[in-house]
Amino acid sequence: MDRILARLLGGLLSLALILPPPVNLPFAPSLPLISFAHADDDDDGGGDDDDDDDGGGGRSDRGGSGGSGDRTPSRQSGFTLFPFLQSPRQAPVRRAAPAAIPDRVPNEIIAAGLPEAAITQLTTEGYRVAERQSLALLAPEPVGEPANQPATEIVRLVVPRGTGLEAARARVTALAPVAEVDFNHYYRPEQTETAPDCGGQSCALVREIIGWPLDPAGLVQRCGSLPKIGLIDTAINPAHPSLDKARLEVIRISDDALPQSGRQHGTAVAALLVGATGSRAPGLLPSSDLIAVDAFRRLGGSADVASTFDLVRALDALSSRNVRVINLSLAGPDNVLLKKTVEAMIARGAILVAAVGNAGPRAKPLYPSGYEGVIAVTAVDRSRNPYRRANRGEHVDIAAPGVNVWTAASISGARPKSGTSFAAPFVSAAAAVLLAERPDLTPAQMAEALSLLAQDIGAPGRDQVFGWGLLDARRLCTAEASAAP
Structure with missing residues (x-):
């Protein structure tokens, strides 16, 4: 009898191995499908990092493993007698790679100093003036020949359908050789990755390495x-x-x-500059007046x-x-109009501090x-x-x-941040302190x-x-620093 039972059991097992599993059996158990998305708030992403008010350096659910939310169910280790009664294993859902962000507006040309006759001609050719604005920064000086004066107006032109940007730029330049013409390039905040949990207050003290x-x-x-x-x-x-009592204008x-x-x-960045002393995100110069200009917009749902x-x-x-003193924690392509504007700012005595990029x-x-x-x-x-992603060069x-660098999250908390974006404010703050002592400093000085x-x-001298x-902030407003030419 035992031998007969053993043969029957063996036959059942063999049958289970060779039969194809039926699909969608009404009584078959199913496993939940879990997908993990790594939220990276320093990757210009869309997720706010505002629930980080816990004294730690980062959220515990920011990655696939060790998260505090849903977890992948573990597989049962026991032997299954009838595998054909289980639902077939579903293929993992693959997230589509984010679309690449272009380096320019796809259908626009910008120009400064474009004569009205050229604008009229371009409109007859299908170009459309989307926006035009006079800039006080580029206003003509009272000396010199009129033909050599800076432009007073910048124009944003929409290119006719079917016309390439290179061809459009060449056409506008041909109509107005004295104008400054270029693409309408995009610039991005210079942050790259979420920094790991660095133990709360120890992150705030990163400024100690420069004596701030x-x-x-x-x-x-x-x-x-x-x-x-x-x-x-x-x-x-x-x-x-950290900012609700700051002297801040947006x-x-x-x-x-x-x-x-x-x-x-x-x-x-704002909190790093002027966050309140004693707050979760204390600033470098909390008593300063900060005028912040939001020049950005959201593109593609996730990129600024x-x-x-x-x-x-x-x-x-x-x-x-x-x-x-102006802090520019952003970077992008070379552009004729941006260069002209930067030169005008420096000529007027502005100190421009910019992140080198990541x-x-x-x-x-x-x-x-x-x-x-x-x-x-x-x-x-x-x-x-050196920060591993930072640009280098002469x-x-x-x-x-x-x-x-420990600073404010977007709503109420604080967290560590990495990128050349967060290095620039230290130098902007130092420049403001130097100007407080010596208001007559030129940009070169x-x-x-x-x-x-x-x-x-690094290597001896400049590298x-x-x-x-x-x-080294320890030497700010000291006799040694004041003796500098």
Whole structure:
């Protein structure tokens, strides 16, 4: 009998192995399908990082493993007698790769100094004037020949359907050889990745590596009255607890009909500059006046971009308010009109501080940091090692902390951030302090003064990784720094 039962059981097992599993049996158990999305708030993504008010450096559910939300069910280890009664294993759902963000507006050309006759001719050829605005920054000087005067107006032209941008730029240039004509390039915030949890308060103390005090009141008293600081960035949450009492003015440049940019980057940079002392995200100069211009908009549902047209308008807005120090934690392509505007700003005495970018050590220079006269800032970590994604080159001027920098999240919390975006505010703050002591500093003299404050941490002298070296805030407003030419 035992032998007969054994043969029957063996036959059943063999049958189970060779029969194809039926599909969608009504009584078959099914496993839930779990998909994981890694939310990266420093990748210009859409997810707000506002639930980070827990004293830690990051959310516990930011990745696939170790998350606090749903978890992948474990497989049962026991032997299954009838596998054909189970649902077939479903293929994992693959997320489509995010679409690449173009480096320019696909169908637009911008021009400064375009004669009215040329505009009329272009409209007869199918071009459309989308926007035009006079800029005080580019207003003619009262001396010189009229033909050599700077442009007073910038025009945004929509290219006729079927006309390539290269051909459109050539056509506009041919009609107006004296005009400045280029593409309407996009610029991005210079942040790249979510920093890991670095233990809460230890992240806030990253400024210690350059000797910046947690309470800068004494520094300000020693140096004098601080100038206004300008910021061109994404949208900002002025209701953030670190900013709700700040002397902050926010101006939006981009069209209100366009999707507003995310608040993660702008809020983080603003708080790093003027966040309240004693708050979750204390700032470098909490008593400063900050004029922040939101020149960005949301593109493709997840990326924040500022067009050249809006970036030029943002610089003009700050120039009209006589803002001397301007933080530019953004980068993008070389552009004729942006270069012209930057040159005009510097000629009027503005100190432009820009992130070098996060395109990598072998990447070509990005702009505006690559322009002559702009103070180009790279990033280092707590150990003074270069940030692995930072651009390098002869244009790099100075280094500052930019890895695991503790600053504000977009709504109420705080978290560590990485990128050259978060190194630039340290140098902007230092420039503001130097101007408080010596208001007559020109942009060239400011660059010299900052170089004398740098600790040489790379190859002797200026190098392509750290520039003149790491900013040393301990020497701000000291006799040694005041003696600089």
